[in-house]
Amino acid sequence: xxxxxxxxxxxxxxxxxxxxxxxxxxxxxxxxxxxxxxxxxxxxxxxxxxxxxxxxxxxxxxxxxxxxxxxxxxxxxxxxxxxxxxxxxxxxxxxxxxxxxxxxxxxxxxxxxxxxxxxxxxxxxxxxxxxxxxxxxxxxxxxxxxxxxxxxxxxxxxxxxxxxxxxxxxxxxxxxxxxxxxxxxxxxxxxxx
Amino acid sequence: xxxxxxxxxxxxxxxxxxxxxxxxxxxxxxxxxxxxxxxxxxxxxxxxxxxxxxxxxxxxxxxxxxxxxxxxxxxxxxxxxxxxxxxxxxxxxxxxxxxxxxxxxxxxxxxxxxxxxxxxxxxxxxxxxxxxxxxxxxxxxxxxxxxxxxxxxxxxxxxxxxxxxxxxxxxxxxxxxxxxxxxxxxxxxxxxxxxxxxxxxxxxxxxxxxxxxxxxxxxxxxxxxxxxxxxxxxxxxxxxxxxxxxxxxxxxxxxxxxxxxxxxxxxxxxxxxxxxxxxxxxxxxxxxxxxxxxxxxxxxxxxxxxxxxxxxxxxxxxxxxxxxxxxxxxxxxxxxxxxxxxxxxxxxxxxxxxxxxxxxxxxxxxxxxxxxxxxxxxxxxxxx
Numbered sequence: 162x163x164x165x166x167x168x169x170x171x172x173x174x175x176x177x178x179x180x181x182x183x184x185x186x187x188x189x190x191x192x193x194x195x196x197x198x199x200x201x202x203x204x205x206x207x208x209x210x211x212x213x214x215x216x217x218x219x220x221x222x223x224x225x226x227x228x229x230x231x232x233x234x235x236x237x238x239x240x241x242x243x244x245x246x247x248x249x250x251x252x253x254x255x256x257x258x259x260x261x262x263x264x265x266x267x268x269x270x271x272x273x274x275x276x277x278x279x280x281x282x283x284x285x286x287x288x289x290x291x292x293x294x295x296x297x298x299x300x301x302x303x304x305x306x307x308x309x310x311x312x313x314x315x316x317x318x319x320x321x322x323x324x325x326x327x328x329x330x331x332x333x334x335x336x337x338x339x340x341x342x343x344x345x346x347x348x349x350x351x352x353x354x
Numbered sequence: 355x356x357x358x359x360x361x362x363x364x365x366x367x368x369x370x371x372x373x374x375x376x377x378x379x380x381x382x383x384x385x386x387x388x389x390x391x392x393x394x395x396x397x398x399x400x401x402x403x404x405x406x407x408x409x410x411x412x413x414x415x416x417x418x419x420x421x422x423x424x425x426x427x428x429x430x431x432x433x434x435x436x437x438x439x440x441x442x443x444x445x446x447x448x449x450x451x452x453x454x455x456x457x458x459x460x461x462x463x464x465x466x467x468x469x470x471x472x473x474x475x476x477x478x479x480x481x482x483x484x485x486x487x488x489x490x491x492x493x494x495x496x497x498x499x500x501x502x503x504x505x506x507x508x509x510x511x512x513x514x515x516x517x518x519x520x521x522x523x524x525x526x527x528x529x530x531x532x533x534x535x536x537x538x539x540x541x542x543x544x545x546x547x548x549x550x551x552x553x554x555x556x557x558x559x560x561x562x563x564x565x566x567x568x569x570x571x572x573x574x575x576x577x578x579x580x581x582x583x584x585x586x587x588x589x590x591x592x593x594x595x596x597x598x599x600x601x602x603x604x605x606x607x608x609x610x611x612x613x614x615x616x617x618x619x620x621x622x623x624x625x626x627x628x629x630x631x632x633x634x635x636x637x638x639x640x641x642x643x644x645x646x647x648x649x650x651x652x653x654x655x656x657x658x659x660x661x662x663x664x665x666x667x668x669x670x671x672x673x674x675x676x677x678x679x680x681x682x683x684x685x686x687x688x689x690x691x692x693x694x695x696x697x698x699x700x701x702x703x704x705x706x707x708x709x710x711x712x713x714x715x716x717x718x719x720x721x722x723x724x725x726x727x728x729x730x731x732x733x734x735x736x737x738x
Contacts, residue, residue: 163596164579167559172552172577174696178687179531179555195448202451205444205460205493206426208378214480216463225444225460226378226492228470228481231407241405249465255658258404258477259627266362266401269408285365287717294723 213238215245237265356733357411357486358712363401364720368710371411374482374490379426382494384418384436387736388511389484389709391719391729392440393541394654397611398475399716402627402656405464405476412473413731414440415515416484417507420498429495436498438491439681440515442470442479445496456678461492467657469678477657485712487733499685502693508700509692511730512542517688517699519652519679520546520608524554526650526675527604531555536593536602536642538635540568540580542702542728543652544608548576549697551604560596562589562638564614567725575701583615593642601644609635610653622661630656640666651676705729708737 169175195202205225212232216223233241244257273280283289291299359369374383395412397403420434430436443450444460449469461470462479470492473483482489491498501510520543529535535551537544540563551559559578563569569580586592593602611623611631615638623632631654639649640663649672667674691697704727707715712731719729 164573164581167577167579169552169555169557174691175552176531176555177696178525178550178553179529190452190454193448193452195451198448200459202447205446206379208492211377214463215476217466219466220459220463223463224470224479226380226442226470227461227463228476228479229377230411230480230482231409231476233407237407245464249467249657252658255404255656262401262404262406265408266365269361280361280365281367282365285361285367285713287364287713287715287720290714290717290723291721294718295721298721 215241217249218245219248219250234265235268237261237268240264355487356709357482358413358709358731360398360406360410360412361408364399364716366399366412366713366716368712371486374488376422376424377490378492379424380493380495381424382420382427382430382491382498383422384416384438384484384489384491384498385421385735386416386418386484386487386489386733387435388418388507389413389416389486389731389733390511390515391485391715391731392515393543393612394474394610395716396720397631397654397656399720400612400624402611402624402631403475403477404657407476407480410473410475410480411482411484411486413483413485413489414472414474415511416472416489417501417511417514418484418489420494421488423494427494430498430500434498435501435510437501437510437513438472438484438489438498439518439685440471440474441497441678441681442472442481442492443496443682444493450496453680453683454677455497455680455682465657471678485709485731487709487735497682499682502689505689505692506700508703508730509698512699512702512728513685513688513692514681515679516542516546516702516728517692517697518681518684519543520548521550521553521684521688522677522679523547523606523608523650523652524550524556526648526652526677527551527554527606528648528673528675529554529556529604532557533603534558534560534597535604535606536560536562536639537578537606537608538562538613538639539608539610539653540565540572541608544606545572545575545702545727546699547606547608547652548572548578551606552576553691553696556604560593560602562593565722568722568727571727589615589638590641597644601647602642603644603647605639605643605647605649607636607639607649607651607653611655613653619661627656630658630660633660633662636660636662640670640672643670643672645670646672648673648675652679702728703730707731709733 240261247253357371442461443455443458447459449457458469470479561580572580613634616634619632
């Protein structure tokens with residue numbers, strides 16, 4: 162089990178950066194205690210906000226520069242705006258953002274379709290590479306997916322058993338018990354007898 | 355221009371997008387020559403980083419040629435070949451002034467816990483990244499460094515994240531000569547962290563993972579001992595036993611949110627996304643390090659709570675150190691290590707892939723197919 166030990170002195174560069182002063186907190190930063198003066202430094206020029214930018218409520222402003230990649234849109238955008246009312250310390254901030262991300266994915270598909278483009282899920286998911294390098298894993302995933310979908314479809318569409326159908330017929334003739342759980346139904350039927 | 359386009363979890367494609375523009379007088383526009391897929395991109399790819407919006411372009415490890423500069427840019431000029439650190443830093447705030455370039459306060463309005471990062475969701479500032487033909491580079495006088503003439507382009511692109519992050523992982527461990535260092539994760543960062551642990555004087559370096567070809571690679575590249583945790587009854591007990599029951603002096607978490615090895619962590623962190631990732635590696639690191647030891651964390655986790663044995667941190671008197679690498683601070687030393695041959699970053703690259711095949715490249719990297727360690731995307735203009 163144990164592998165042969167390596168002689169450190171034979172490793173190129175061994176010890177060249179050894180620094181006995183490297184205790185925790187050093188050299189992670191060159192301390193100047195500038196934080197004690199608060200948010201008072203000479204800020205860079207402010208980038209103008211040409212699109213909607215949400216900012217954390219743990220700071221008073223936009224940072225001097227920011228990205229403009231994907232401004233908030235549609236339903237996901239509404240959820241994101243709501244999320245930014247809460248601090249980074251709150252689940253009410255992060256969980257709605259995760260929800261918005263999932264909704265945004267659907268919005269992306271709708272947007273593609275509205276542009277006359279049908280998303281190629283196989284290609285986008287790197288299906289060609291997976292088929293080339295790992296066909297077994299791909300087939301396994303397809304089989305699991307097919308099984309789950311079949312099971313779900315079967316569960317929701319399969320006809321009831323004959324006994325259950327008879328039971329439903331009885332239930333419909335006794336409106337008072339028609340929506341009761343099975344054991345309650347029996348109790349009520351016994352009382353009626 | 356061609357650019358990677360995120361469409362939802364595990365769905366990315368190449369699209370034509372608008373060219374980036376100068377939006378700030380300290381901006382530059384860079385024509386990308388190389389961009390990598392990083393292990394932390396997989397957290398975005400898998401949909402586990404909040405506020406990852408459809409339409410974004412990922413990519414925080416890239417090199418390129420300066421095509422255009424804003425009116426206030428003075429230190430780089432059009433035509434310069436540059437490597438661009440993954441952190442966006444203003445150079446003026448109190449954090450940048452203290453060389454905490456990964457913690458800039460003037461580059462990300464959307465979260466205070468993290469500075470701006472290229473192509474890393476709106477939680478990291480909402481910037482499009484470098485997996486494209488062109489990219490906007492803010493604070494162009496601060497971040498980008500001109501690539502030395504002698505440096506290989508593949509080395510240069512790995513200086514934007516992999517090498518500094520691996521090096522800082524070892525540095526944050528406060529390694530003393532004679533220490534035993536355990537690195538969890540044999541991805542590019544973990545392998546580089548193991549390599550760099552020697553530079554700080556480690557006596558013994560051990561890597562723990564479960565992907566055989568990566569363990570083999572780590573053994574040769576770092577070089578180090580490398581073990582498959584599936585072959586160990588319990589990796590924590592193994593580390594205790596092999597350190598004469600003391601525990602490692604330093605443990606490094608170079609895995610982060612996608613860790614395998616615990617059904618509970620996988621369920622909560624990767625499947626249900628109810629915590630900031632699967633913290634199996636960090637859990638092991640905390641339990642495998644010696645009393646009074648140091649756990650260095652460079653694995654990336656999401657911003658919500660994550661299940662770790664914090665009681666053991668207290669009871670064992672541990673020091674946890676973590677940060678995004680301060681690339682700009684480390685670059686001079688690391689460039690010197692590459693020049694002298696102490697570090698050979700480009701040996702990590704196993705795949706050069708045309709940018710147009712970004713969907714397949716993500717799948718290969720994500721599923722660890724075809725012996726993949728590190729993937730570099732090459733835009734059409736840089737392939738000749």
